[in-house]
Each structure stands twice: as C-alpha cells, then as structure tokens.
Amino acid sequence: MSSFPLRIGTPDGLLFEGDAERLVCRTITGDLAVLAGHCNYCTAIGMGEAHVVFEDGTTRYAACIGGMLSVMDGTCRVLATTWEWKEDIDKNRAEEAKKRAEERLSRQGLTDQEYANATAKLHRALVRLSVKQ
Numbered sequence: 001m002s003s004f005p006l007r008i009g010t011p012d013g014l015l016f017e018g019d020a021e022r023l024v025c026r027t028i029t030g031d032l033a034v035l036a037g038h039c040n041y042c043t044a045i046g047m048g049e050a051h052v053v054f055e056d057g058t059t060r061y062a063a064c065i066g067g068m069l070s071v072m073d074g075t076c077r078v079l080a081t082t083w084e085w086k087e088d089i090d091k092n093r094a095e096e097a098k099k100r101a102e103e104r105l106s107r108q109g110l111t112d113q114e115y116a117n118a119t120a121k122l123h124r125a126l127v128r129l130s131v132k133q
Contacts, residue, residue: 001020001035001036001105002021002035002036002037002076003019003020003036003055003084004019004020004021004034004035004036004037004074004076004078005017005019005074005075005076006018006019006020006023006039006052006076006077006078007016007076007077007078008052008078008080008083009077009079009080009083010067010080010081010082010115011079011081015083015099016052017056018054018077018078019055020052020053020055020076020104021036021053021054021055022033022052022053023032023050023051023052023053023078024050024051024052024077025045025048025049025050025051025064025069025078025133026045026046026047026048026049026064027043027044027096028043028044028045028046028052031048032048032069033053034069034071034076036074037074037078038071038074038076039070039071040067040068040072040073041068041069042068042070042071042072043068043069044066044067044068044069044109044115045064045066045067045068045078045080045081046066047064047065047123047124047127047131047132048063048064048127049062049063049064049067049081049127050062050063050064052072060085060086061085061086061131062083062084062085062086062087062131063082063083063114063124063127063128063131064078064080064082064083064125064127065080065081065082065083065088065124065127066081066084067079067080067081067082067083068120069093076129084128084131084133086131089128091128091129091132094128094129094132095125095129096114096127097121097124097125097128098122098126098128100121100123101102101118101119101121101122101125102122104118104121105118105131106123
C-alpha cells in the first residue's frame with residue numbers, strides 16, 4: 001500500500017511527523033479515512049477515536065478531541081485541540097473525570113451552559129476510556 005506524509009500536532013507542539021498508510025479520525029460530519037492520493041480537503045475534527053496505520057503495518061490509537069484536518073498536495077496535517085496516544089492516557093484520571101461529570105449531570109437546576117460543559121466533559125472521558133481499552 002502507498003504511504004503519505006502525515007503531521008499531527010496540538011497547540012503544545014508536534015506529536016508525530018512521518019509517513020503513514022492510513023489515518024482514520026472523527027470529523028464533525030462523520031468518520032474519515034485518509035489514504036495516499038486523497039484529494040485536497042479541509043474539515044473540522046470532532047471528538048472521537050483515531051488511529052494511524054504505519055508503513056510497517058502497525059497501528060497506533062489515540063483520543064482526538066477537536067481541531068482541524070487538511071490534506072494539501074498529498075500531505076495530511078492534523079492540528080488537534082487534544083490528541084492523546086493510547087499509551088499516554090491515564091485510565092484512572094479518565095474514570096475520575098467521568099464520575100465527576102456524571103455527578104454534575106445528576107444535579108438539579110443546571111443552567112444550559114453548565115449542562116453543556118458537563119456533557120462535553122463526560123464525552124471526553126468516555127472517548128479516552130474507549131481508546132484505552
């Protein structure tokens with residue numbers, strides 16, 4: 001299979017730069033797979049699991065939470081708000097965040113903003129736990 005140049009970064013810095021055979025991640029309109037020869041494309045990234053398949057056939061999984069993805073002239077660039085490789089996710093911390101969000105959501109009288117924030121925190125924790133398993 002053919003490969004393509006891939007760069008993955010966050011506001012904190014570059015996390016990966018090299019060649020990949022496939023990148024799969026969640027966009028705001030659904031899951032997207034990028035392969036070599038993909039047309040020029042730009043989209044907002046949603047919140048979900050992602051994975052990269054490398055030239056040697058290995059796959060690396062990550063939790064990806066927001067950002068932008070572009071493919072331009074054969075090079076794919078991901079600028080994620082949060083990108084955590086599976087091995088970097090702290091399962092206990094994610095479980096604690098899930099519990100706090102669930103407790104928050106169980107309270108009465110939340111404003112719309114408080115409800116939206118708690119729901120987003122719960123979703124982030126669930127994505128991290130899903131990737132970690």
